[in-house]
Amino acid sequence: MAIEKKKGLKKAALSDLITYLGVTAVFVIMSLLQSRGMLSRSLSGQLVPICCYVVMAVSLNLTVGVLGELSLGHAGFMSVGAFSGIIAAMCLQGHIASNPVLLLVAMVVGAFFAAIVGLLVGLPVLRLRGDYLAIVTLAFGEIIKDLINCLLVGYDSRGLHFAFNFNGKQNVDSLNLAEDGIAIIKGAQGAAGTTKLATFTAGFILVILALVVVLNLMRSRSGRAIMALRDNRIAAESVGINVTKYKLMAFVTSAALAGAAGALFGLNYSSLQATKFNFDTSILVLVFVVLGGLGNMRGSIIAATVLTILPEALREFADYRMLVYAIVLILVMLATNSPRLKAMLNRAFSPIKRLFAGKGAEKEAAQ
Amino acid sequence: MKRIVSVVLAAMLLVCCLSACSSAPASTSNDSSxxxxxxxxxxxxxxxxxxxxxxxxxxxxxxxxxxxxxxxxxxxxxxxxxxxxxxxxxxxxxxxxxxxxxxxxxxxxxxxxxxxxxxxxxxxxxxxxxxxxxxxxxxxxxxxxxxxxTDPNQGVGAADYISTNMAGSKVAVIYRNDDAYSQGIRDTFVAEAAAKGLEVVYEGPFTKDTSTDFSVQLNGAQAAGADVIFLPIYYQPASVILNQANVMGYAPTFFGVDGMDGILTMKGFDTSLAEGVMLLTPFSADAADSRxxxxxxxxxxxxxxxxxxxxxxxxxxxxxxxxxxxxxxxxxxxxxxxxxxxxxxxxxxxxxxxxxxxxxxxxxxxxxxxxxxxxxxxxxxxxxx
CATH class of the missing domain: 3.40.50.2300 (Response regulator)
Structure with a gap:
């Protein structure tokens, strides 16, 4: 019994190691290609958004796959992170000279505010049983979008100025900015003129950080408690697991990571509107998670990468691009669920599998 | 199962990467004149x-x-x-x-x-x-x-036109407040209207998600006694507004900007509803010049x-x-x-x-x-x- 447990742990650690190594390898290869100018601009321009979507997918997988709660407003947390990150970066621009430090601060601020919002949303809702989280997060995503549409933020030598344009009659002038002031968020026009700070290296570090946080959480005592809740809430409660505490732990971590990804995304474009983070974006991230496999972080990473690149790679099809995209999605879904294909792949990959599993598995197979 | 999914997707990723790389141009310098x-x-x-x-x-x-x-x-x-x-x-x-x-x-x-x-x-x-x-x-x-x-130019132009040619009219504005274009024109229009003494009696904002029903805004405009409705919006919501106003039997003068252009070629839209709609546009397809x-x-x-x-x-x-x-x-x-x-x-x-x-x-x-x-x-x- 004890030996089996040890082996199981080892297997998990190995699987995590493969994930880390894979991500690092892709990063190193892409960086090398980019520095030698061998990467097309189309692909190199997508590196940062891919990192953001990967972090989004991994963090949503923590809620959907590991915690087993459906969240339909993940883009809302991204939005909170993006706009708070942009505000932080634009305000501190004059005070912090180093761009990487500024980006780091922006991402921490984005993660912090998204975590607070996640706590506010999760605290009442995660106490309930059933699908309430899905309904509330769906509404939350819409509310955040509408709130940021009303938000006016400016910064000048006197500090930050906020205004809420609830009656639709205010504009940037209502902030009464001083001469040297800059309008950071202009209501419906969103943030325009943001300094582009995001880099691929920062994106890579964020992906690794998200993986370390999520994978270690999954392997920890708390993670096992979270998964126990997912599998059987009554049984978990009966052994004394604090339901709300562990649910909140997973949900807030997920929100914070989405906030950091949002800040990175927001600082990669000079203009950003709140409508970018709509229901479609939430569903897109959910598609990454479902296609990659619930609870499977490596799958999420690959699905997010492929589905971000795919529409761009299909540009040759011009008008039929999104049609082809949808067909590819359906084919992948069908293919991954076909028993015959699975058996075929199993056979094809069994030597590799044996290699990964090491000597122990080989011995087992021999016996 | 999970591993297979990831393997299939990895293969796809590889294909995508290759196709993305191969589509890069061979050379950017054109020496041929x-x-x-x-x-x-x-x-x-x-x-x-x-x-x-x-x-x-x-x-x-x-x-x-x-x-x-x-x-x-x-x-x-x-x-x-x-x-x-x-x-x-x-x-x-x-x-x-x-x-x-x-x-x-x-x-x-x-x-x-x-x-x-x-x-x-x-x-x-x-x-x-x-x-x-x-x-x-x-x-x-x-x-x-x-x-x-520019947007300010359009808002100012529309306010100037209405105040000169439809003096004394009461204006209602229906605009989309989650859209940079619409909000931008509305801001300059209202500012210029105030400067020209044009009376804005009602403002009805909507968002992308609420752009399928305008009965609230139209009733509001009607109740406020507006006889001109300024629509700094795209043609798609405008078509819904025209349709609903027609059903209500409310017939003010609708005044649009360049986003309204395209309404006549919209699929499934009854163009008779757009009869009498005014808009500010730099181009008219039935202009007489030969070009x-x-x-x-x-x-x-x-x-x-x-x-x-x-x-x-x-x-x-x-x-x-x-x-x-x-x-x-x-x-x-x-x-x-x-x-x-x-x-x-x-x-x-x-x-x-x-x-x-x-x-x-x-x-x-x-x-x-x-x-x-x-x-x-x-x-x-x-x-x-």
Missing amino acids: AAPFKIGGIGPLTGDAAIYGQSVMNGAKIAVEEINAKGGVQLQFQEEDDVADGEKGVNAYNTLMDWGMQVLAGPVTTGSAIAVSTEAYNDRVFAITPSASSVDVIDGKDNMFQVCF TQAFVKTYTERYGETPNQFAADGYDVIYTIAAALEAAGCTPDMSAADICEAMIKVMPTISVDGLTGQGMTWSASGEVSKAPMAVVIRDGVYVTP
């Missing part, structure tokens, strides 16, 4: 705002053919879809840069244009947008120019519909680029950055006769100077009131 200038176009070819992108691209393609047939400057045009989104816009821009674009004609919509203009500014690629009307698009970027009016008529004829033959203002904007953008290239003495073997510097210098000096304005000139900041024109829809066509 007969080679054309590479002009890129970015606009929404799919999605909600597709009519604008498609019209611009269709108009641009006609202009490219005409210019090439004339001899002189030769152009090659490539269009890319951005779904009116900043992220996709930057992707489209990068794809065009891989193709070897030297001058950018676009993007069509404001949100995408702001994001792309920063990239074009950093790369020193000359860009002129047919229809992205926000000031933020050109603000602080010396290589970014506009063919359309407009020739353009309308070619466009109708080829695409089976009457061109709107966006098609004319697309057409003018290409003619402007050609004129500037000629004036600057650029050759197709020059790099995009060299062409950019040369064109920035000549843009404030040239004057272009286009479909959307005679003698269009540009300020160094990128704004165009031309006269807006109010038209009214009668029997499904624009006529000057």
Whole structure:
């Protein structure tokens, strides 16, 4: 019994190691290609958004796959992170000279505010049983979008100025900015003129950080408690697991990571509107998670990468691009669920599998 | 199972990477003098705002053919879809840069244009947008120019027109407050209306998600006694408003701006509802001059519909680029950055006769100077009131 447990742990650690190594390898290869100018601009321009979507997918997988709660407003947390990150970066621009430090601060601020919002949303809702989280997060995503549409933020030598344009009659002038002031968020026009700070290296570090946080959480005592809740809430409660505490732990971590990804995304474009983070974006991230496999972080990473690149790679099809995209999605879904294909792949990959599993598995197979 | 999924997806990723790499251009330097200038176009070819992108691209393609047939400057045009989104816009821009674009004609919509203009500014690629009307698009970027009016210009123009020609009328404004374009025009319209003593009796904002029912706004406007409704919005919600007002039996004068253009070619829309709608547009398809008529004829033959203002904007953008290239003495073997510097210098000096304005000139900041024109829809066509 004890030996089996040890082996199981080892297997998990190995699987995590493969994930880390894979991500690092892709990063190193892409960086090398980019520095030698061998990467097309189309692909190199997508590196940062891919990192953001990967972090989004991994963090949503923590809620959907590991915690087993459906969240339909993940883009809302991204939005909170993006706009708070942009505000932080634009305000501190004059005070912090180093761009990487500024980006780091922006991402921490984005993660912090998204975590607070996640706590506010999760605290009442995660106490309930059933699908309430899905309904509330769906509404939350819409509310955040509408709130940021009303938000006016400016910064000048006197500090930050906020205004809420609830009656639709205010504009940037209502902030009464001083001469040297800059309008950071202009209501419906969103943030325009943001300094582009995001880099691929920062994106890579964020992906690794998200993986370390999520994978270690999954392997920890708390993670096992979270998964126990997912599998059987009554049984978990009966052994004394604090339901709300562990649910909140997973949900807030997920929100914070989405906030950091949002800040990175927001600082990669000079203009950003709140409508970018709509229901479609939430569903897109959910598609990454479902296609990659619930609870499977490596799958999420690959699905997010492929589905971000795919529409761009299909540009040759011009008008039929999104049609082809949808067909590819359906084919992948069908293919991954076909028993015959699975058996075929199993056979094809069994030597590799044996290699990964090491000597122990080989011995087992021999016996 | 999970491992298989990841393996399949990894294989797909590999294929995608390879295809993305292989589509990169072999070389960016064109030594042959007969080679054309590479002009890129970015606009929404799919999605909600597709009519604008498609019209611009269709108009641009006609202009490219005409210019090439004339001899002189030769152009090659490539269009890319951005779904009116900043992220996709930057992707489209990068794809065009891989193709070897030297001058950018676009993007069509404001949100995408702001994001792309920063990239074009950093790369020193000359860009002129047919229809992205926000000031933020050109603000602080010396290589970014506009063919359309700016939003403030349109709001001020509409308020001036209503206060002069419909003096004493009570105005209601229905606008989309989660849209940069709509909110921007509303802000300047209301400010100018206050300055001109025009009475704004009601303001009804809506968002993208609530753009299917306007009974609240229309009832509000009716209750406030508005006899002019100003609609600084795109044609799609406007069509719903016209329909609902008709059902209610409420018939004020509807006054739109350039986003209203396209309503007559919208699929499934009963054009009799648009009867009497006024709009501010620089282009009217039934203008008498021979150039407009020739353009309308070619466009109708080829695409089976009457061109709107966006098609004319697309057409003018290409003619402007050609004129500037000629004036600057650029050759197709020059790099995009060299062409950019040369064109920035000549843009404030040239004057272009286009479909959307005679003698269009540009300020160094990128704004165009031309006269807006109010038209009214009668029997499904624009006529000057």
